[in-house]
Amino acid sequence: MMLRRTKADQVVRVYQTFTHLFQSPEEAAQLSLKEIEKLCRPLGLHYRGSEIYRAIHHLNLHKDAIPDSLEEIPGIGPYSAAMIRSKLFYGREAAIDSNVVRIIARLSGIPFYHELRRNKNLIAAANHLHQTKHASSVNLALIDLAALICKPAPSCSQCPLQTVCKFDLQKQNYFIS
Numbered sequence: 001m002m003l004r005r006t007k008a009d010q011v012v013r014v015y016q017t018f019t020h021l022f023q024s025p026e027e028a029a030q031l032s033l034k035e036i037e038k039l040c041r042p043l044g045l046h047y048r049g050s051e052i053y054r055a056i057h058h059l060n061l062h063k064d065a066i067p068d069s070l071e072e073i074p075g076i077g078p079y080s081a082a083m084i085r086s087k088l089f090y091g092r093e094a095a096i097d098s099n100v101v102r103i104i105a106r107l108s109g110i111p112f113y114h115e116l117r118r119n120k121n122l123i124a125a126a127n128h129l130h131q132t133k134h135a136s137s138v139n140l141a142l143i144d145l146a147a148l149i150c151k152p153a154p155s156c157s158q159c160p161l162q163t164v165c166k167f168d169l170q171k172q173n174y175f176i177s
């Protein structure tokens with residue numbers, strides 16, 4: 001939630017403050033909305049403080065059992081839920097955002113179109129990569145690949161996936177920003 005549309009450098013200090021102050025949702029729930037908003041202010045996005053506040057109270061309410069559907073937690077969408085499941089519960093699923101769409105489309109040779117994110121073949125191809133007990137590492141590796149190499153203008157000559165990738169750098173016919 002803290003990393004959404006926010007650089008990791010900006011998040012580190014706030015994350016450390018949270019983990020230093022609170023050992024559980026129960027402890028965090030002692031703070032008022034205003035206090036949580038103040039802690040979250042350096043992250044930007046004015047709604048984030050109240051989202052985190054609502055998530056804390058949701059988790060505190062369900063402290064005996066993590067909800068079956070993580071998406072029930074305020075502020076947790078399919079991307080964050082997939083990340084959490086792969087990291088904490090060994091879930092073998094891809095966290096799919098626009099960066100992952102770009103990489104998987106290029107690797108698989110699927111041409112770009114507006115709603116590609118919902119393409120069943122693309123989702124299946126992304127999840128196929130995650131059929132390992134290290135799915136969390138695959139999710140993190142895709143973040144790094146998107147940020148450093150498979151950028152909108154890709155550096156294919158430096159890419160470890162170059163030999164299996166179907167992207168045609170000359171045609172760039174599935175160039176996705």
Ligand code: SF4
Nearest residue numbers: 150154156159165167
């Ligand atoms: S070879 Fe190029 S297009 Fe394919 S995954 Fe690597 S950087 Fe992306």
